Each structure stands twice: as C-alpha cells, then as structure tokens.
Amino acid sequence: AQSVTQLGSHVSVSEGALVLLRCNYSSSVPPYLFWYVQYPNQGLQLLLKYTSAATLVKGINGFEAEFKKSETSFHLTKPSAHMSDAAEYFCAVSDRGDTGGFKTIFGAGTRLFVKA
Amino acid sequence: DTAVSQTPKYLVTQMGNDKSIKCEQNLGHDTMYWYKQDSKKFLKIMFSYNNKELIINETVPNRFSPKSPDKAHLNLHINSLELGDSAVYFCASSQTANTEAFFGQGTRLTVV
Numbered sequence: 001a002q003s004v005t006q007l008g009s010h011v012s013v014s015e016g017a018l019v020l021l022r023c024n025y026s027s028s029v030p031p032y033l034f035w036y037v038q039y040p041n042q043g044l045q046l047l048l049k050y051t052s053a054a055t056l057v058k059g060i061n062g063f064e065a066e067f068k069k070s071e072t073s074f075h076l077t078k079p080s081a082h083m084s085d086a087a088e089y090f091c092a093v094s095d096r097g098d099t100g101g102f103k104t105i106f107g108a109g110t111r112l113f114v115k116a
Numbered sequence: 117d118t119a120v121s122q123t124p125k126y127l128v129t130q131m132g133n134d135k136s137i138k139c140e141q142n143l144g145h146d147t148m149y150w151y152k153q154d155s156k157k158f159l160k161i162m163f164s165y166n167n168k169e170l171i172i173n174e175t176v177p178n179r180f181s182p183k184s185p186d187k188a189h190l191n192l193h194i195n196s197l198e199l200g201d202s203a204v205y206f207c208a209s210s211q212t213a214n215t216e217a218f219f220g221q222g223t224r225l226t227v228v
Contacts, residue, residue: 032214043120043206043219044159088157094214101171102213106159 002027002093006107014115019063019078021110023091026072032094033074034104035065039087047089050074061085086114119143122207122220129197130228136193137223139207147171147213148190150182151206153222159206165190166213197227 007022025031032051036044048059055067065076074091088111094104122139129135141148149172150162164172168184179195190207204224208217 034216036219038157041222043208043221044217045219046216049216090159103161103164103172104213104217105161109157109159111157 002031002095002103002105004091004093004105004107006089006091006110008110009108010111010113012113012115013081015083016080019076019081019085019112021076021089021091021112023065023074023076023107024072025074025091025093027093027095029095032102033065033067034092034094035059035063035074035076036090036092036106037061037087038090038109044090047076081112081114083114083116086112088112120207120209120218120220122205122223124223125221126224126226128226128228131197131199133197134193134195135197135225136191137205137207137225138189138191139220140189141207141209141218142188143209143211143218145209145211145218146187147210148184148187149208149210149217150190150192151208151219153204153206155203163190163192164213171213194225197225199227201225202227 003026005024034049035047038044048057050067058064063078091107120141163182165184181193184190204222207220210217
C-alpha cells in the first residue's frame with residue numbers, strides 16, 4: 001500500500017528565501033505524484049504533477065519538484081518566496097491499490113509561513 | 117464558470133439531524149470523490165465514484181451515503197449527525213483515477 005510523509009508540519013521562510021517542502025513516498029509500483037496548494041477557506045488546487053516523464057517538474061507560481069526514485073522523494077522548491085505563497089501544501093501519491101484500481105492518498109500537509 | 121461546485125458552503129446543525137451536501141462538476145470528468153478534512157488539515161478520502169459506480173468506500177460509518185444520479189453529480193447524505201462529523205467536506209473530480217483532481221470550495225459542517 002502506498003503512503004506519503006511530509007516532513008515538517010510547519011515551515012517558515014523569509015520573503016525572497018528558498019522554499020523547500022519535503023515529501024517522501026512509498027509505493028510498490030511507479031507512482032503518480034502531485035503537489036497541491038490550499039489557501040485559507042478554499043479547496044486544493046494543483047501545483048504540479050509527476051507522471052513518469054521528466055523527473056524535474058515545473059509547476060505554477062514558480063514552483064518545481066524533482067522526482068528521485070532512489071530516495072523515494074518528491075520535494076517541492078521555489079527559489080524565492082513571496083508573501084502570497086503562504087498556504088498549506090499537500091503532497092499526494094496515486095498508484096494501483098490492492099484491488100487493481102488507482103487510489104490517491106494525501107500527506108498530512110505542510111503549512112508555509114512567509115515572513116516579511 | 118465554477119468547475120466543481122458544492123453546496124452549501126456552511127452548514128450548522130444539531131446532533132441527530134440528517135443533512136445533505138450537493139456536488140456538481142462541469143468538466144466532463146468520469147471520476148468524483150468525497151474527502152473529509154479535519155481540524156488539523158488532514159485530508160482523507162471517503163468515497164470515489166467512476167461513471168456513477170462506487171469504486172472506493174473507505175472505512176466510513178454507514179450513516180454516510182453517497183449518491184451519484186449521473187456522472188456530473190455526487191451528493192453526500194449524512195444521517196444522525198454526531199459531534200465528530202464536524203469537518204470540512206470536499207468534493208473533487210478527475211478525468212481518470214490517476215490524474216489530478218479538481219476540488220470544490222468545501223462545505224464546513226459544524227455539528228452542535
């Protein structure tokens with residue numbers, strides 16, 4: 001069965017600093033991996049996704065993530081944080097479950113704070 | 117046009133009541149979901165439907181009953197509401213089960 005671990009429930013960075021949000025997964029088969037962002041009182045929206053093409057994936061708002069199979073990681077980065085990046089970020093993994101159908105599970109989320 | 121819309125946005129009700137949350141998507145997707153997000157932001161899938169058929173039914177009390185009249189709609193009915201049901205419920209849809217999901221704005225359910 002697949003699982004997702006996001007290291008750090010809270011991350012705080014200064015405006016202009018590098019953003020690094022960590023995600024490790026376990027999956028018995030090649031997975032599909034996603035990062036979503038949730039702003040206050042809103043639903044989740046897709047930042048980027050990995051679907052077995054390029055290992056470095058670029059998303060919206062300047063975010064990118066690198067799939068590293070050997071480390072089972074899919075960390076999210078952004079070179080320079082902006083105040084508007086403050087939100088909750090979720091890593092998700094989708095693969096074929098025990099019944100053969102795809103199932104997506106989400107990590108516990110990381111709250112990003114951006115200091116002026 | 118809103119891609120995934122759910123109503124109501126807020127729902128405050130007393131214990132023991134029965135309530136429904138409606139969801140509609142206009143994206144032409146085949147798969148729809150209900151997720152529950154607790155106060156710590158943990159997101160857990162409850163149900164998944166593909167073309168009106170139930171695909172995933174996680175360990176959810178049978179007081180929760182989803183209904184999909186057509187592939188664009190997935191409603192959630194909850195009987196005998198309990199305090200622990202208080203949460204934000206999200207409807208979502210995706211083209212297939214392994215593609216990205218599009219989420220509604222959520223329904224904040226408060227049981228008093």
